[in-house]
Amino acid sequence: xxxxxxxxxxxxxxxxxxxxxxxxxxxxxxxxxxxxxxxxxxxxxxxxxxxxxxxxxxxxxxxxxxxxxxxxxxxxxxxxxxxxxxxxxxxxxxxxxxxxxxxxxxxxxxxxxxxxxxxxxxxxxxxxxxxxxxxxxxxxxxxxxxxxxxxxxxxxxxxxxxxxxxxx
Amino acid sequence: xxxxxxxxxxxxxxxxxxxxxxxxxxxxxxxxxxxxxxxxxxxxxxxxxxxxxxxxxxxxxxxxxxxxxxxxxxxxxxxxxxxxxxxxxxxxxxxxxxxxxxxxxxxxxxxxxxxxxxxxxxxxxxxxxxxxxxxxxxxxxxxxxxxxxxxxxxxxxxxxxxxxxxxxxxxxxxxxxxxxxxxxxxxxxxxxxxxxxxxxxxxxxxxxxxxxxxxxxxxxxxxxxxxxxxxxxxxxxxxxxxxxxxxxxxxxxxxxxxxxxxxxxxxxxxxxxxxxxxxxxxxxxxxxxxxxxxxxxxxxxxxxxxxxxxxxxxxxxx
Numbered sequence: 402x403x404x405x406x407x408x409x410x411x412x413x414x415x416x417x418x419x420x421x422x423x424x425x426x427x428x429x430x431x432x433x434x435x436x437x438x439x440x441x442x443x444x445x446x447x448x449x450x451x452x453x454x455x456x457x458x459x460x461x462x463x464x465x466x467x468x469x470x471x472x473x474x475x476x477x478x479x480x481x482x483x484x485x486x487x488x489x490x491x492x493x494x495x496x497x498x499x500x501x502x503x504x505x506x507x508x509x510x511x512x513x514x515x516x517x518x519x520x521x522x523x524x525x526x527x528x529x530x531x532x533x534x535x536x537x538x539x540x541x542x543x544x545x546x547x548x549x550x551x552x553x554x555x556x557x558x559x560x561x562x563x564x565x566x567x568x569x
Numbered sequence: 570x571x572x573x574x575x576x577x578x579x580x581x582x583x584x585x586x587x588x589x590x591x592x593x594x595x596x597x598x599x600x601x602x603x604x605x606x607x608x609x610x611x612x613x614x615x616x617x618x619x620x621x622x623x624x625x626x627x628x629x630x631x632x633x634x635x636x637x638x639x640x641x642x643x644x645x646x647x648x649x650x651x652x653x654x655x656x657x658x659x660x661x662x663x664x665x666x667x668x669x670x671x672x673x674x675x676x677x678x679x680x681x682x683x684x685x686x687x688x689x690x691x692x693x694x695x696x697x698x699x700x701x702x703x704x705x706x707x708x709x710x711x712x713x714x715x716x717x718x719x720x721x722x723x724x725x726x727x728x729x730x731x732x733x734x735x736x737x738x739x740x741x742x743x744x745x746x747x748x749x750x751x752x753x754x755x756x757x758x759x760x761x762x763x764x765x766x767x768x769x770x771x772x773x774x775x776x777x778x779x780x781x782x783x784x785x786x787x788x789x790x791x792x793x794x795x796x797x798x799x800x801x802x803x804x805x806x807x808x809x810x811x812x813x814x815x816x817x818x819x820x821x822x823x824x825x826x827x828x829x830x831x832x833x834x835x836x837x838x839x840x841x842x843x844x845x846x847x848x849x850x851x852x853x854x855x856x857x858x859x860x861x862x863x864x865x866x867x868x869x870x871x872x873x874x875x876x877x878x879x880x881x882x883x884x885x886x887x
Contacts, residue, residue, distance in 0.1 A: 430697055434644065437690065454736070457679040465686025466719055472693045473712035482641045482700050528676065528736055 409449045409521045416442025424502075427484035433471050437464055451523040454531050582661045582671040589660075590803035591622045593810075596839075597846045598622075604850045625796075632792035637700060640789065644698035649790070649797035652691025656804040659684040663811045664739040666821055666831040676736045681812060682726060685767065688801060689715040692769075692776070695798070696786035707785025710857065711769060711776035717864040718766040718773075724872035725760040728879040729753060729816045738812075742820040750817065752882065756875040757817040759868050761841070764809035765848055766864070768802055772852035775860055810841035 419439030423432045440463050447456035490498070535543055595610075598621065602609030614620025636645055662677040662684075664670035674680060689711070696708015732753060733741035750757075766773035777785035784790075787798050814820055814837035821830025855863065 428641075430641075430644070434690075434694070453674065453676045454679065457676050457683045461679065461683040461686055461723070465683065465689065466716060469689055469693065469712055469716055472690075472697070473709065473716070476693075476697055476705060476709050476712070480697065482639065482698070 403521070405449060405521045405523060409446060412442050412445030412449055414442075415439075416446060418442075427486070427489070428482075429485050430472065430475055430480050433468055433475060436471075437468050440464055440468070449521065449523070452526045452531075454526070454528045578661075578671045582657065586657050586660055586804060589807045590800055592839075593806050593842050593846075594622050594803050595619065596843065597849075600843060600846050601850050604847070629793055629796035634792045634794060635789075637789050639700035641698040641700070644694050645789075646794070648691045648695035648698060649794040649801070650691070651694055652688050652801040653797045653804070655684040655686075655688040655691075656801055656808050659808045660804065660811075662738060663808070663815060664742060664820065665811075665834045667743070667826065668739070669831065670739055673739060674737070677738045678726060678730055678736050678741065678816075681738065681808070682723060685805070685808065686715075686719055688805070689767075691798075691801065692786045695790065699786070699789040701789050703782045703784075704786050704788045707776045707782045707788070710782075711786060713857075714766060714769065714773065714776060714860060717861055718763045718868070721759050721763040721864065721868035721872045722767060724869070724876055725756040725763070726812075726816070728756045728872070728875045731876070731879045731883055734883070738815055742815045742822075745816075745819040745822060747819070749819070752878065753817055753875070755871050756879075757813065759872045759875065760817070761809075761813060761844065763864070763868055764813070765845055766860070768805040768809065770802070770806070770845065771849040772855050773860060774854055775857050778854060806842055806845055807838070810845065811838040813841045814838040 416439050419435050419437075419442055423435035423439055426432050426435060440459060444456040444459045447453075447459065595618075598609045599617070610618030610621035612618055613624045636642055658672075659681045661671040662674075662681045664673070664677075670677070672680070692711045692715075693708050696704045696706075696711065699705070729741060729749075730736055732749060733744040735741055735744070769776050776782075777787065782788070787795060790798060811834070814834055818837045818841070820834045820837065823829065823833035826833065
């Protein structure tokens with residue numbers, strides 16, 4: 402086992418544990434904070450694999466902006482300190498979602514694991530390569546995605562501006 | 570890189586992290602005092618009160634470390650560290666001399682920006698975990714402000730990266746020419762204004778507005794943890810000033826740059842820090858709506874225009 406293998410395993414473990422805790426915790430703000438841990442774990446794994454730019458942008462956009470927005474939204478609504486027992490899912494839903502999550506994990510694992518070689522290899526992805534892929538090969542999906550987000554944004558604005566006089 | 574080299578790099582960053590913010594803090598005491606016709610600290614340490622902040626640090630260490638009973642214990646205690654440590658990482662990425670940076674990676678500009686954006690989480694964690702309405706409102710205002718001002722910062726930095734054709738701060742400073750001070754000027758102004766807002770410094774200190782919110786997200790903090798938040802603010806000034814110095818003002822470029830380069834970088838950074846202090850004294854606090862308006866109506870379009878200009882300049886080969 403090389404140093405890279407160890408580093409990859411460690412960051413992967415951080416990501417998985419953070420993700421599991423984000424789903425299972427009863428504290429709604431803690432869930433968002435565990436999500437930060439999971440994202441940092443994923444960014445660490447990307448760094449180990451040599452995709453520096455992708456890892457850093459993941460931190461900049463998801464931790465620096467998306468999670469901040471999530472926390473903002475949580476603070477605007479009721480985010481009590483202490484466990485939130487009102488929104489507890491029943492045993493059937495818990496068991497069902499656990500089974501579904503396990504099934505997806507097994508499915509992904511069985512598809513992806515045969516693709517990997519033995520040891521972890523560093524790919525040294527340069528920023529130029531990432532840019533070439535995004536703005537060359539994948540430019541149409543990329544632009545379509547941004548259009549989709551724009552439509553969602555405008556629609557959200559429209560929904561929030563509908564006059565409410567019809568309400569009792 | 571040998572173990573010794575790693576140790577020396579880490580130790581020097583830590584030393585800079587502990588000394589430079591104090592230097593900026595003391596400068597703020599004195600500059601603000603003289604701008605307001607006062608003297609500022611004069612007694613501690615003898616010469617013009619140079620040891621005042623050291624004395625303040627000792628005072629903070631002695632104070633009781635209180636965690637409110639209703640607070641979310643772990644998040645409350647962790648928040649100062651989350652606010653402080655990212656600035657340590659960001660400071661490590663900044664080159665002070667040709668070839669001298671604690672962390673020299675190809676994407677160091679993105680690393681510095683990503684690290685500073687993580688620091689914002691500390692304020693939010695503090696605001697929520699304190700179980701205090703003032704703190705919660707402070708946290709809310711901080712979140713709204715940080716999300717708005719993150720965009721101009723990243724756009725202004727992107728313009729510089731485009732002009733220099735690299736994401737590494739050291740390479741960008743290497744390729745810097747005095748001409749950049751002219752055609753990148755709008756970007757520099759956007760960056761400095763947005764940096765003040767990101768650090769929640771006056772006039773952008775709505776989140777800690779003392780007349781309305783006591784101390785915002787930091788209301789419940791005492792002792793060393795409170796001092797860590799203050800240190801994070803001043804370390805933030807150091808990081809942002811040095812970033813402006815190396816990206817827009819050319820860092821080590823100057824007379825005898827092979828031997829005195831580090832001095833020019835630090836002096837330019839110090840000058841920017843004095844400007845940030847000056848802004849604090851000169852402008853009254855902005856209201857929340859004025860603050861959001863400034864970001865979205867002025868800074869973002871200005872930064873986008875700068876990006877367009879730089880893009881055109883690079884393509885035409887100016």
